[in-house]
Amino acid sequence: MKVIANNKKAKHDYFLEEKYxxxxxxxxxxxxxIKEGKVSIKESHVGEYKGEMYIYNMNVTPYKQSYDKNIDPIRTRKLLLHKKEINKLIGKVSQAGYTIVITKIYLKDGLIKAEVALAKGKKVFDKRETIKRKDADRKIERALKNY
Known part of the structure; x- marks a missing residue:
């Protein structure tokens, strides 16, 4: 599995609960x-339309040697999920505070896959708490490394 694009901001802004x-x-x-790595998922999000899931605002830079350069780089792309997974995600998103976020895009057995996570938004104090915890863990690691 080769990771092509990673959304580091997702872990910072959301509590990631279930991944698909x-x-x-x-x-x-x-x-x-995308195989060349010319994709950006920083500002992308997932939404539901007529019972199907779509990725919005995922930027794929047009391929240089392509004959068809008229494709919109930020067009809406359909996500391929099982119907049960889609229904479960739609049910959770209808609850307050939940959203669906793309955490990474990777290559698996020659196919391009997206890791989609059901996420709950963090409040400002939650973000501060996470930063404090990471700093404490770093200090502990440094102290153990010196001994």
């Missing part, structure tokens, strides 16, 4: 571009 592996419906030159 999903395929992405792409066009030919988008696949080549």
């Amino acid at each position: 592996e999903a395929g992405i419906e792409l066009k030919g030159n988008e696949v080549k571009s």
